[in-house]
Amino acid sequence: MTEEKEILCCDTVETHEELLKIVDETMPDEIELDSLAELFKVFGDPTRIRILFVLFETEVCVCDLAKALNMTQSAVSHQLRILKQSRLVKNRREGKSIFYSLADNHVRTMIAQGREHILE
Numbered sequence: 560m561t562e563e564k565e566i567l568c569c570d571t572v573e574t575h576e577e578l579l580k581i582v583d584e585t586m587p588d589e590i591e592l593d594s595l596a597e598l599f600k601v602f603g604d605p606t607r608i609r610i611l612f613v614l615f616e617t618e619v620c621v622c623d624l625a626k627a628l629n630m631t632q633s634a635v636s637h638q639l640r641i642l643k644q645s646r647l648v649k650n651r652r653e654g655k656s657i658f659y660s661l662a663d664n665h666v667r668t669m670i671a672q673g674r675e676h677i678l679e
Contacts, residue, residue, distance in 0.1 A: 597645070598645055601641060601642065601645045601647065602669070602670075602673070604638070604641075606628070606630070606634075606638050607638050607641065607642055608670070609628055610624060610628065610635070610638055610639065610642065610648075611642070611647065611648075611661070611666060611670060612670075613627055613628070614648060614659060614660055614661050615661065615667060615670075617660075618651075618658045618659060618660035619658065619659060620656045620657060620658050620659070621635050621636055621639065621657065621659070622656075624639075624659070639659055643659075646662050647661070647662055647666050648660065648661060648662055648666075649661075649662045
């Protein structure tokens with residue numbers, strides 16, 4: 560059985576100008592808000608999350624990712640392209656192979672905090 564949460568509203572309409580001023584001064588601009596929303600959309604795909612979890616452990620090539628995730632190389636490449644465009648992964652060439660890894664520790668932190676939130 561799901562628990563319904565009621566949204567409570569004020570009994571009167573009263574604005575608190577000092578609070579609204581703080582909000583106005585600290586709210587990022589629309590471009591930054593749009594960029595942040597786009598970043599979180601990238602995390603909205605379970606396949607991309609699975610790829611990131613593999614990359615938490617080690618850098619891997621597309622062949623290894625495809626095998627680990629039981630996917631085609633083409634499907635993995637498509638998801639890696641999105642992750643790279645969002646600056647969540649990076650790659651390096653070694654001979655004929657391209658190895659992918661997390662772009663930085665922020666990626667690990669974002670996922671860890673997301674997991675912590677859903678497990679509360």
